[in-house]
Amino acid sequence: EDKVVQSPLSLVVHEGDTVTLNCSYEVTNFRSLLWYKQEKKAPTFLFMLTSSGIEKKSGRLSSILDKKELFSILNITATQTGDSAIYLCAVYYAGNMLTFGGGTRLMVKP
């Protein structure tokens, strides 16, 4: 059965800390992996990764995909309270409508 697993389930850090969120997957006909940030209700798109080893970066956020080991990480450096959210990982594969992991709930304390 296709699955996407995120870890940790939740994380509490202080402002300025660096965090690493993990996403592992087991799917057939993998096409891409996406990261979303869900602050209140609407998930907002962060990154889409299709190739191994190529880092995507946006400000303090970066992400990389390892297609051999079937995982991706999302890094957030110099965290701020505004980074508090649920981070969702989703995998797109042939004939699929995105399979989401359970999410990582990040809380950044002042």
Next chain:
Amino acid sequence: EAGVTQSPTHLIKTRGQQATLRCSPISGHTSVYWYQQALGLGLQFLLWYDEGEERNRGNFPPRFSGRQFPNYSSELNVNALELEDSALYLCASSRGGTTSRITEAFFGQGTRLTVV
């Protein structure tokens, strides 16, 4: 430009009743996707509509149904509500086509359905 809009924001229903949730896609988008996000769980795919047709369906019972109107807005109906149907229901929209463009979709704010 308006984003994906969903109504109502919150909905409280009694077990056994029917719920109707609505979604208006971004202008120019013809595909609408529905997802369920139960507490503590990731998003689960429900339905995909494009050009008024149901293109794909997730692993949900038939009492979850919907439709898409000529203006591309969409309705999700949940019949014979059960307590475990309590969840956030998210709608997303994208440009259309016979192949899903879900990776390009934008999500709405969702409807929080509570079944008591």
